[in-house]
Amino acid sequence: MNNCDYSAAQQRYASIGISTEEAINTLAGIPVSMHCWQGDDVSGFENSGSLTDGGIMATGGYPGKARNADELRTDMETAFKLIPGKHRVNLHAIYAETGGNKVDRNELSFEHFKGWAGWAAEQKIGIDFNPTFFAHPKAADGFTLAHRDPAVRRFWIEHASACRNIARHFGETLGKACVCNVWIPDGYKDIPADRKTPRLILEESLDEIFAREIDPALMLDSVESKLFGIGTESYVVGSHEFYLGYAVRNNKLLCLDSGHFHPTETIEDKLSAVLCFIDEVLLHVSRGVRWDSDHVITLDDPLIALAREIVWGGFIGRVHIGLDFFDASINRVAAWVIGMRNMQKALLQALLAPAVRLRDFEQQGRFTERLALLEECKTMPWIAVWEEFCERNGVPAGAEWINAVMRYEQEVLLKR
Ligand code: RNT
Ligand code: ZN
Numbered sequence: 001m002n003n004c005d006y007s008a009a010q011q012r013y014a015s016i017g018i019s020t021e022e023a024i025n026t027l028a029g030i031p032v033s034m035h036c037w038q039g040d041d042v043s044g045f046e047n048s049g050s051l052t053d054g055g056i057m058a059t060g061g062y063p064g065k066a067r068n069a070d071e072l073r074t075d076m077e078t079a080f081k082l083i084p085g086k087h088r089v090n091l092h093a094i095y096a097e098t099g100g101n102k103v104d105r106n107e108l109s110f111e112h113f114k115g116w117a118g119w120a121a122e123q124k125i126g127i128d129f130n131p132t133f134f135a136h137p138k139a140a141d142g143f144t145l146a147h148r149d150p151a152v153r154r155f156w157i158e159h160a161s162a163c164r165n166i167a168r169h170f171g172e173t174l175g176k177a178c179v180c181n182v183w184i185p186d187g188y189k190d191i192p193a194d195r196k197t198p199r200l201i202l203e204e205s206l207d208e209i210f211a212r213e214i215d216p217a218l219m220l221d222s223v224e225s226k227l228f229g230i231g232t233e234s235y236v237v238g239s240h241e242f243y244l245g246y247a248v249r250n251n252k253l254l255c256l257d258s259g260h261f262h263p264t265e266t267i268e269d270k271l272s273a274v275l276c277f278i279d280e281v282l283l284h285v286s287r288g289v290r291w292d293s294d295h296v297i298t299l300d301d302p303l304i305a306l307a308r309e310i311v312w313g314g315f316i317g318r319v320h321i322g323l324d325f326f327d328a329s330i331n332r333v334a335a336w337v338i339g340m341r342n343m344q345k346a347l348l349q350a351l352l353a354p355a356v357r358l359r360d361f362e363q364q365g366r367f368t369e370r371l372a373l374l375e376e377c378k379t380m381p382w383i384a385v386w387e388e389f390c391e392r393n394g395v396p397a398g399a400e401w402i403n404a405v406m407r408y409e410q411e412v413l414l415k416r
Helices: 003-014 020-028 069-080 110-123 150-174 196-210 240-250 268-274 301-312 332-351 355-363 367-378 382-392 400-411
Strands: 032-035 088-092 126-130 178-182 219-224 253-257 281-285 319-323
Touching: 003 020, 003 382, 020 332, 020 382, 032 069, 032 332, 069 110, 069 332, 069 400, 088 110, 088 319, 110 126, 110 150, 126 150, 150 178, 150 196, 150 219, 178 253, 178 319, 196 240, 219 240, 219 281, 240 253, 253 268, 268 301, 281 301, 301 332, 319 332, 332 382, 332 400, 355 367
Parallel strands: 032 088, 032 319, 088 126, 126 178, 178 219, 219 253, 253 281, 281 319
Antiparallel strands: none
């Protein structure tokens, strides 16, 4: 791309009242939390249980997955070199570095994440965190925080508490609040006779976990709902209604994962609704294909619609954007790059759209013009602005990034 394409685009946007410079600056200030678990198919470093026990699954046998924290960090650094802007990394408790010692999840402490914290400080990025309630013998029967056995429940409450503490330390060390997101797999394969009791137990567990007040400048609690999972096809304790109610009542962040609703149900419409009642939202941007399959996000209509809601609703400061997919059938570094760049491209398109004009049309009942202009936006020269943004950030603007990943595959990944 050359400057003349950018200045032509700049002029074209100026003619509809949009400043491309402003869009670029705003985009530069929106971090996306890149999930570490795409790098190793959600394996983590513990080897203690099966992923499907948590109702999730990574399929595919693409070579070169990261086997330890150093490899995972190097892979993420490689991805970040191909993604414009400064972002965040989303970690799970199973990525603890315990120096070969077995440390059970209820005993984890910040000590085990010093390697990550040091690296994040060096990279000048923030960290987000997740307790891991799956792939563990104590989750093998499908219940964790909603377990009827108090001893099992205790273990998971301790784990969650340990994780909040780790998250707080990340926030303190890195000077950026760490979002600590609770997702549990609990539920039933077949028709339950009692939907109520597990929910009451879960509520009690959460109350206990969150009883300790932590400064929101350091750590933010969020809760993630789900509709169904593998082995929990008929009933999930932590449903959308459950956590929406919980978040509203207890002033928590609600996490909306785009794969956690009915297969044709998208999440863009939920943002302006839930943000009437809760302060902040966490997004797990994902792509379900027929089920919660966690495919890499593409620049599709749901993604564009979601980005528009974030931007046009004025919610940039209240929505924490995280990605959540894990495809083991393609190059994992490429999966990150594709997903991150798509999220940013969707945001850029939203930033470049004539939102004020569209709203004016709407207010005046001029729906023909609203639809016509919305469609015109799709083919405006936003790509020239994207390329300019990439160039200013020192990353490849177009498809050249793929060669960089393929070189890395040859030189590093295939040697693992
Ligand atoms: C599972 C949830 C959850 C996980 C990650 C690994 O359905 O989406 O967020 O994907 O925590
Ligand atoms: Zn998720």
